[in-house]
Amino acid sequence: xxxxxxxxxxxxxxxxxxxxxxxxxxxxxxxxxxxxxxxxxxxxxxxxxxxxxxxxxxxxxxxxxxxxxxxxxxxxxxxxxxxxxxxxxxxxxxxxxxxxxxxxxxxxxxxxxxxxxxxxxxxxxxxxxxxxxxxxxxxxxxxxxxxxxxxxxxxxxxxxxxxxxxxxxxxxxxxxxxxxxxxxxxxxxxxxxxxxxxxxxxxxxxxxxxxxxxxxxxxxxxxxxxxxxxxxxxxxxxxxxxxxxxxxxxxxxxxxxxxxxxxxxxxxxxxxxxxxxxxxxxxxxxxxxxxxxxxxxxxxxxx
Amino acid sequence: xxxxxxxxxxxxxxxxxxxxxxxxxxxxxxxxxxxxxxxxxxxxxxxxxxxxxxxxxxxxxxxxxxxxxxxxxxxxxxxxxxxxxxxxxxxxxxxxxxxxxxxxxxxxxxxxxxxxxxxxxxxxxxxxxxxxxxxxxxxxxxxxxxxxxxxxxxxxxxxxxxxxxxxxxxxxxxxxxxxxxxxxxxxxxxxxxxxxxxxxxxxxxxxxxxxxxxxxxxxxxxxxxxxxxxxxxxxxxxxxxxxxxxxxxxxxxxxxxxxxxxxxxxxxxxxxxxxxxxxxxxxxxxxxxx
Numbered sequence: 001x002x003x004x005x006x007x008x009x010x011x012x013x014x015x016x017x018x019x020x021x022x023x024x025x026x027x028x029x030x031x032x033x034x035x036x037x038x039x040x041x042x043x044x045x046x047x048x049x050x051x052x053x054x055x056x057x058x059x060x061x062x063x064x065x066x067x068x069x070x071x072x073x074x075x076x077x078x079x080x081x082x083x084x085x086x087x088x089x090x091x092x093x094x095x096x097x098x099x100x101x102x103x104x105x106x107x108x109x110x111x112x113x114x115x116x117x118x119x120x121x122x123x124x125x126x127x128x129x130x131x132x133x134x135x136x137x138x139x140x141x142x143x144x145x146x147x148x149x150x151x152x153x154x155x156x157x158x159x160x161x162x163x164x165x166x167x168x169x170x171x172x173x174x175x176x177x178x179x180x181x182x183x184x185x186x187x188x189x190x191x192x193x194x195x196x197x198x199x200x201x202x203x204x205x206x207x208x209x210x211x212x213x214x215x216x217x218x219x220x221x222x223x224x225x226x227x228x229x230x231x232x233x234x235x236x237x238x239x240x241x242x243x244x245x246x247x248x249x250x251x252x253x254x255x256x257x258x259x260x261x262x263x264x265x266x267x268x269x270x271x272x273x274x275x276x277x278x279x280x281x282x283x284x285x286x287x288x289x290x291x292x293x294x295x296x297x298x299x300x301x302x303x
Numbered sequence: 304x305x306x307x308x309x310x311x312x313x314x315x316x317x318x319x320x321x322x323x324x325x326x327x328x329x330x331x332x333x334x335x336x337x338x339x340x341x342x343x344x345x346x347x348x349x350x351x352x353x354x355x356x357x358x359x360x361x362x363x364x365x366x367x368x369x370x371x372x373x374x375x376x377x378x379x380x381x382x383x384x385x386x387x388x389x390x391x392x393x394x395x396x397x398x399x400x401x402x403x404x405x406x407x408x409x410x411x412x413x414x415x416x417x418x419x420x421x422x423x424x425x426x427x428x429x430x431x432x433x434x435x436x437x438x439x440x441x442x443x444x445x446x447x448x449x450x451x452x453x454x455x456x457x458x459x460x461x462x463x464x465x466x467x468x469x470x471x472x473x474x475x476x477x478x479x480x481x482x483x484x485x486x487x488x489x490x491x492x493x494x495x496x497x498x499x500x501x502x503x504x505x506x507x508x509x510x511x512x513x514x515x516x517x518x519x520x521x522x523x524x525x526x527x528x529x530x531x532x533x534x535x536x537x538x539x540x541x542x543x544x545x546x547x548x549x550x551x552x553x554x555x556x557x558x559x560x561x562x563x564x565x566x567x568x569x570x571x572x573x574x575x576x577x578x579x580x581x582x583x584x585x586x587x588x589x590x591x592x593x
Contacts, residue, residue, distance in 0.1 A: 005420055006491035012498045013420050020411040023404070028434065028466035031443035038443055045445075099336050110337050112580060113344045119576045119583070120569060121526025123544040127551060127565040128347045131354060131558060137366035139350055170343070178587050220591045231439065234528050238548060251439055258442045259533055271442045282438035289436075 035282075039275035045259065051272075058276035070245075070253070074277075077161060078230060078249040078284070085165045086225035092169065093176030093221065098210070100177070101184045111181070115174030122171070126238030129167045130154070154239060157246035164236050164247050171235065172228070176221045183217030184210070219296040226292060230285045250281040348569070354562035362559050377563040384554075385564050389539065390546035391571075394525055397461055397542055402521040404465030409516050413475035414505060418487070431472040445533050455536040463534060464524045470590040471516040477589065478512035511585075518579045519586040525572075543568055 007013070042054050062071050096114060100107045117125060133140045133153040144151055154160050191213065195205045211218075233251035240247045242256050258274030354362060356373040382388065414420075416427040444463055445454070453459030482505060490500045506513065528544040535541060541549070547568050554560050 006488040007497045007500070008491070008494075009497070010420075012496060013415050016411040016498065016501070017415050017421055020408040023462070024408055024412070024434070024466050024468065027444075027447070027462045028437070028468075031440040031447050032437035034443040034447070035438050035440050038446070043442075043446070096340065099333055099340075102330065102333050104330060104333050104337055107337065110340055112576075113341060115580065115584070116344065116573065116576055119522055119526075119572045119579070121522075121544065121572070123526065123528055123547050124565055124569045124572065127547065127561065128351050128569075130551075131351060131562060131565075132347055134366065134558065136363075139346075139367055142367045170347075175587055178584055179591055182588050217591075224591070227436075234526075237529060251441075254439055254441055255529065255533075258445070271446070275442045278439045278442065286436075 035275045035278050038272055039279045041272045041275075042270055043272040043275070045271050054272065058270070058273045059280070061273060062276055062280060070248075071277075073245060074248050074250045074253045075280075075284070077247060078251075078281070080161060081165060081168070081236075081249055082226050082229035082288075085168045085229050086222060088165070089169045089173050089176055089225055090218070090221050093173050093180055094214075096173070096177045097180035097184055098206075101181060111177065114177055117171045118174050120171070122234040122238050125167065125171050126235060129163075129170070130239065133163060160240055160244065160246040164239055167239060168229070168232070168235055172225075176225065179217050179221055179224075180214065183214045187213045215296075215300040219293070219300060222292055222296060223289060227285060227289050230281070230288065250277060250284070254278050254281070348573075351562050351566055351569070354558055355566045357559045359557055359559055366558075374559070377559055378567060381550075381560050381564040381567060384560070385546060385550045385567075387543065387546065387564065387567055390541055390543040391568075393457075393540060393546075394542040394544070396457070397464060397531075398521050398524045400461045401464040401467075401524045402517045404461070405468045405471055405520045406513055406517045408466070408468055409471035409475045410501070410506070410509075410513065413472040414479055414501060416472075417476040417479035418484070428476065431476065434468060434472070435470065441529070441533060444530065448534055454534065455540065457540055460531060460534050460540075463530060464527060467520065467523065469520065469523070470586070471520060474516055474586070474589045475509070475512060478509055482508055511582075515582045515586040515589065518582040519590075522579075522583070 005013075039058055040053060040055060041051050042057075043051050061067055100111050100114075104110075120128075132138055135141060135152055135155065137145075140153065141150065151159060154163055187210065191209050192205060195201070195209050200208060231251060233249050233255070236247050236249060236252060237255070242248070242252045248256070254274045254277045257277060258271045350367075353370050354366075355377055356370045356375070357377075358372065358374050361370070361372065412427070413431070416424070416431075421427065448454045448456070448459040448463065451459070453462070486504065487500065490504055495504070525542075526544060527542070528548060531542050531545045532548075535545070538546075538549070547564060550564050551561060554564075
């Protein structure tokens with residue numbers, strides 16, 4: 001207790017702090033920690049069934065030959081979804097931010113429009129894009145039709161993940177644009193003047209002034225993007241359903257294993273197993289975000 | 304409306320600098336890109352409205368053409384058949400109550416920690432960061448409510464989304480330092496107790512920060528769908544996201560009706576967005592700095 005406490009009694013501080021902490025702990029932290037505990041049991045979705053410790057059996061099952069096709073598919077989809085959507089999102093957001101940082105008329109309106117999908121949410125976004133990619137003659141099908149092509153869009157297993165990534169980027173790119181714009185506005189104009197005296201304009205100014213000065217914004221965007229994308233599944237749930245193999249990411253596997261996507265297979269629906277999948281995903285998120293943080297910080301230091 | 308709001312939120316002094324810097328550039332290319340951006344982001348919404356106004360027959364005959372005979376009745380039908388009035392009321396309740404709980408938690412936790420009024424100091428700040436990186440706890444959230452008798456219960460769902468405070472406590476600890484410590488001391492000398500101080504002095508001073516925290520969480524809760532699917536079973540308790548998703552399952556072959564329903568859900572969000580945009584922007588930027 002290094003700092004002085006001006007109020008007459010400490011009771012009220014402790015009480016309100018404890019109440020807040022208690023609610024947060026019971027409903028937020030306890031479930032989070034309990035996932036790890038449950039992942040070592042054979043807990044099921046139905047109440048009052050006996051629960052036994054099974055050690056690391058759930059984890060062994062995840063990597064077992066019988067399940068590995070499903071597991072590898074989900075891990076692969078998660079990684080592709082996260083990496084591709086983050087990289088494309090950042091490139092597009094950087095371009096958009098540089099554009100909107102120029103003295104264009106109505107750029108604040110454009111910025112507001114680009115940021116708007118943030119409030120629309122996954123259900124509305126998902127339905128809008130299901131309509132856009134409607135197989136029975138939506139706008140996308142029409143454009144494709146002009147060139148004599150056709151596609152099942154979200155129904156095409158080779159295309160579904162790519163389209164989900166497109167919609168994901170449409171939905172969240174505005175956040176990255178905002179972060180980049182605030183980074184761009186913090187770059188002192190003198191740097192560009194100095195660069196132009198040195199004969200560096202256009203691409204060179206971008207490469208040697210803009211990118212290094214934006215390094216913190218890039219770090220923030222990569223981390224935010226990849227952590228969000230590794231865990232996001234609500235949009236995929238709305239667009240292609242939870243059990244579609246072509247787009248099933250780890251979070252959806254948790255949902256399907258824990259709460260059943262298919263009916264009639266109650267025995268295979270172990271929530272203990274689903275919790276183990278959660279932990280595998282958690283480990284993946286931790287490793288990837290720490291690796292990218294380490295890599296980006298090293299780059300920042302070098303620049 | 305939007306124009307003035309965004310300008311105030313993005314720091315105008317720097318804006319003027321960049322203006323000078325780029326003045327010599329011809330801007331035609333820039334305008335072309337801006338128009339492409341507008342099309343990419345506005346066309347889907349306009350197409351949604353266009354579809355919502357068509358009759359089923361007109362949509363099947365010509366799905367992409369501009370509507371010839373607007374069917375305003377579609378909105379009425381969708382509203383009635385989808386029971387969206389009840390769903391929206393549920394969502395308003397969950398969002399209002401959940402975001403209030405979350406903002407309250409952020410306030411009562413972050414203020415004393417940031418001031419050092421609670422034993423533990425830095426350790427609690429670590430906790431504020433930790434809540435951002437919790438594992439997917441769908442299974443245990445369900446089990447916890449089941450065991451507490453709060454499964455398929457409005458209060459249970461509100462508590463679950465209420466504790467999804469995200470960056471709230473972190474944002475608020477950052478804000479507290481802008482309230483002078485002398486104010487605490489002056490108030491205490493005048494005999495103001497801690498709670499009165501927190502809610503009658505700090506709360507009004509921190510309104511912009513608390514509004515940002517509230518709105519960030521409210522947008523998240525309003526759009527949440529998976530937890531609601533897992534934690535609620537009775538359709539009468541569904542929030543509008545689950546209701547709309549269920550509506551899609553029932554009327555998936557009637558796109559005009561489905562589009563009308565989607566538009567009903569989207570319209571208040573778009574109108575509300577005009578007013579909350581600057582809070583969202585400051586929330587995103589505050590979260591990045593934290």
